[in-house]
Amino acid sequence: MTDAREALARLVIDVPDFPEPGIVFKDMTPLLADHDAFAAVITALAEAGRDASGAVRVDKVLGMEARGFILAAPVALALGTGFVPVRKAGKLPRATHAVSYALEYGEATLELHCDAVAPGDRVLLVDDVLATGGTVNATRLLVEQCGGTAVGVAVLMELGSLPGRATIGDLPVTSLMTV
Amino acid sequence: MTDAREALARLVIDVPDFPEPGIVFKDMTPLLADHDAFAAVITALAEAGRDASGAVRVDKVLGMEARGFILAAPVALALGTGFVPVRKAGKLPRATHAVSYALEYGEATLELHCDAVAPGDRVLLVDDVLATGGTVNATRLLVEQCGGTAVGVAVLMELGSLPGRATIGDLPVTSLMTV
Numbered sequence: 001m002t003d004a005r006e007a008l009a010r011l012v013i014d015v016p017d018f019p020e021p022g023i024v025f026k027d028m029t030p031l032l033a034d035h036d037a038f039a040a041v042i043t044a045l046a047e048a049g050r051d052a053s054g055a056v057r058v059d060k061v062l063g064m065e066a067r068g069f070i071l072a073a074p075v076a077l078a079l080g081t082g083f084v085p086v087r088k089a090g091k092l093p094r095a096t097h098a099v100s101y102a103l104e105y106g107e108a109t110l111e112l113h114c115d116a117v118a119p120g121d122r123v124l125l126v127d128d129v130l131a132t133g134g135t136v137n138a139t140r141l142l143v144e145q146c147g148g149t150a151v152g153v154a155v156l157m158e159l160g161s162l163p164g165r166a167t168i169g170d171l172p173v174t175s176l177m178t179v
Numbered sequence: 180m181t182d183a184r185e186a187l188a189r190l191v192i193d194v195p196d197f198p199e200p201g202i203v204f205k206d207m208t209p210l211l212a213d214h215d216a217f218a219a220v221i222t223a224l225a226e227a228g229r230d231a232s233g234a235v236r237v238d239k240v241l242g243m244e245a246r247g248f249i250l251a252a253p254v255a256l257a258l259g260t261g262f263v264p265v266r267k268a269g270k271l272p273r274a275t276h277a278v279s280y281a282l283e284y285g286e287a288t289l290e291l292h293c294d295a296v297a298p299g300d301r302v303l304l305v306d307d308v309l310a311t312g313g314t315v316n317a318t319r320l321l322v323e324q325c326g327g328t329a330v331g332v333a334v335l336m337e338l339g340s341l342p343g344r345a346t347i348g349d350l351p352v353t354s355l356m357t358v
Binding site for chain 1: 214253261264
């Protein structure tokens with residue numbers, strides 16, 4: 001059986017100066033192209049949605065556009081929950097909550113359909129990278145605006161040079177690799 | 180067991196005048212939020228990657244940004260293949276092929292990493308909607324630029340009022356709903 005962390009170390013590629021000079025982009029596409037590695041990573045991320053006994057502890061899995069979709073949708077299917085997309089401004093067609101925030105580079109607005117998370121829902125957030133924590137914090141706010149609670153965030157990797165964990169405070173993080 | 184077509188008819192919502200006046204947007208987010216419906220739809224789409232005996236007939240599954248990611252990644256996992264993202268311009272960090280084309284509304288450029296499809300690879304394309312066929316044709320060209328072959332396209336729904344099937348010629352289409 002493929003080990004998720006070994007697969008990440010082997011199949012995530014450093015691309016210097018993308019999308020801007022001085023940024024080293026972590027390209028996960030070689031990992032996604034390897035079925036066994038992709039499947040192992042989904043199984044590992046889904047653990048963040050289970051309690052110590054292995055029971056599913058979340059009602060929904062949220063994925064952040066666009067790379068988060070690739071991981072969050074399979075995690076939701078693995079956990080037996082629904083999947084909810086968190087999208088960039090102007091993409092969701094019905095009534096939304098919106099939060100603007102600073103990115104590692106630039107700024108963004110995220111939106112969530114108002115009816116996508118029900119009051120009392122416990123949700124897991126899934127994305128590829130935890131960098132500054134801005135995306136996670138914005139999504140957590142969106143969930144709270146719906147009356148739900150984010151109970152954890154699962155990412156492939158966190159950037160150790162950035163204050164992601166400090167920014168998001170007490171939200172438990174499952175990260176398969178620190179880079 | 181949830182029937183994929185029944186679930187689609189029940190859980191895809193019409194949103195008039197989005198993203199532009201006169202366009203009726205088909206919102207699949209209620210379907211994705213329903214685990215059983217989402218799982219049934221993935222199983223049905225994955226059939227497009229099997230031959231008559233049930234054997235997997237494709238080497239990779241390609242998903243088109245962004246909604247295509249939500250469907251294509253689980254289809255790849257279901258078929259036991261790798262997943263490859265087809266992205267909008269400027270998102271993929273390494274060397275890409277690029278094709279520009281006309282959308283139902285507007286214009287777009289799609290890119291594919293040059294090494295994402297190997298010469299001889301047989302690939303399945305997965306997206307949410309078949310509209311004009313422009314996205315599918317552009318992706319098919321990208322696959323051919325890599326030396327691969329698109330052997331089919333699987334979509335949740337096709338717009339019967341638009342010439343999608345005619346545009347894409349002899350590429351077999353698996354569509355779960357015509358709207």
